Amino acid sequence: MNSKKQNRKEKLSKEIIGEVIRASSTEFETQCYDLYGFPPLGSLVLSDDENPIFGIVSHSVTESLDPSRTPRPRGPGLADVKSIYQESPQLKNLLNSRFTSITVGYIQSQTVVRKLSPVPPKILSITRISTESELIEFSSNFDFVARLLNSSFASSDDVLASFLSIAARLRPEPDQYLIDTGKEIASLLPGQMRRVNLILRNASI
Amino acid sequence: MSLDLTNTLQQVSDMAQSISARENERLKRIETAIIASKKFDLRSYESVRGHLAELGQSTTVINDPPTKSFITPNIPENLMVAAVDGSHIDVNRHLAAECFLINIGTCLIKYGDDSYAELQSIPTLYASDENMTIRGADNRFQRIQGSVLGIKRHIEELKSLSNLIKKLPKDIPCSLFLDGTLFPIGISIFPQFVRDQFFDEINEIMNLLFQESSRRKMSVSAYISYPGHNDIVQALRLLICDEISGSGICKGCIEGVKDRDLFYELLEPGQRSPIFVKNTTPGHTNISSDIAFFYLYAGNEIVRIEMPYWSVEHNDIIDLAHGSSFDQSIRGPGYPTVLIEAHEQAIVTAVDRESFIELVELALNSNGITTPTSQKNISKRIRNI
Structure with missing residues (x-):
């Protein structure tokens, strides 16, 4: 293996954050290896190394691994949350962080397809954060926007805004990117200018 | 029919009254025990222990009066x-x-x-x-x-x-x-x-x-x-x-x-x-x-x-x-x-126990062994009327 390939492999393995624990045609849920190790809302992630599927992080949760054991307050008296975890290290073993990603595309024959994948990711597939080049490539076409706008997720507009904000930052002219995306959103939401404006306002850097 | 709680309640109530009636007596005995512990004489106790040891009876070794107390020590940071x-x-x-x-x-x-x-x-x-x-x-x-x-x-x-x-x-x-x-x-x-x-x-x-x-x-x-x-x-x-x-x-x-x-x-x-x-x-x-x-x-x-x-x-x-x-x-x-x-x-929960039984039966079946069980066990699983 040449060193360039080796470096890329090492970089990708650093971005692996968890494994899929629930998957359907429209979304997949990842359990993080590290407590609070989920990516920010709107991040682009990939799952399944055999059949890579793109997802946009739409919902994150941290809770007890055992539903019958709920966390209890440790205070008053402790200075900050860091000292609570320092004093009760077992919390890291008893809590878990998970996030759900809306499926927005997949890779077929090294080409990005911005449609639902024919099959969902396999359970226990690894999930990793996309690289910058993958994110730029994926967000260069707006076919995915309709998937997010029509998602059954309650806050899908906010998820879209977060994604656009992340994607815009990677471009030399972020405002132009948001204007172009705004045109696509407006065409998909005729007569809903207030909603379009709200999405763009939340996406603006 | 499961447990008749109405019937049980009366019996529980009688028990609680009986315990309550004995509570004063219990408190008096505790008070006597406290006084005895304050008067505890190590030498007399050792003497009694010695006699009992000769008879082969084991007793608790007490080297300090029971009333002596020790405050919480500091524990290492690591x-x-x-x-x-x-x-x-x-x-x-x-x-x-x-x-x-x-x-x-x-x-x-x-x-x-x-x-x-x-x-x-x-x-x-x-x-x-x-x-x-x-x-x-x-x-x-x-x-x-x-x-x-x-x-x-x-x-x-x-x-x-x-x-x-x-x-x-x-x-x-x-x-x-x-x-x-x-x-x-x-x-x-x-x-x-x-x-x-x-x-x-x-x-x-x-x-x-x-x-x-x-x-x-x-x-x-x-x-x-x-x-x-x-x-x-x-x-x-x-x-x-x-x-x-x-x-x-x-x-x-x-x-x-x-x-x-x-x-x-x-x-x-x-x-x-x-x-x-x-x-x-x-x-x-x-x-x-x-x-x-x-x-x-x-x-x-x-x-x-x-x-x-x-x-x-x-x-x-x-x-x-x-x-x-x-x-x-x-x-x-x-x-x-x-x-x-x-x-x-x-902990092994009731659900874990059921899963374990199923696992055993599945493993036996997949090895060509039939898993006969008692009629009593079957009647517990299938609760017909």
């Missing part, structure tokens, strides 16, 4: 705390396969710099004739099930505790915890060859713990919540009860009082009692059955901490057991965090 707990699925004669399962839960917590925790659950299935039976030299044998399995599990917990030590760094003090008594209760009712087998195993583990304790700063504490023991009350009775001293009949004195009732009045939160020692054989020490113990006001209740007898010679080990037991009970809160987590790893 400390390893570890605990083991177990549960089991007993042999089920309605199952096609004769087997039992012991599940050992362990918890290890490092406090201080770079704190971390490790939780583990280790199930072991016992299904062969060899590991389901204890055999004596004269072809006698004892199947391991019921109360024998309870003791087997206790010994497996002790083994896991001694194995857990290997994971602990030698340069950091460690405090090990067990749930309940240090030595299993009820061994004496079994035949000699069963007792010998159990004692041999315990002896081996305790020797390992003893050797390890010479290499590192380490305490072993068996934590008994809401203890029902009366060793100290019995010791007090030796000095105040006419019947026990042989000069008359017992007029009630302090019979029925528990040690926890006494120390609840004598100790403040965080304080411990003196160390007491229980020898199984008068005048001899036995590594596999002798214990040192103290009572601790753990904040919400009096608990009994049992330690291997050699701990009594090391004040730093006693302090470690005292300080870490109190600290853990505060963290719990109420009961040691490390034991709670070990228990959570060990």
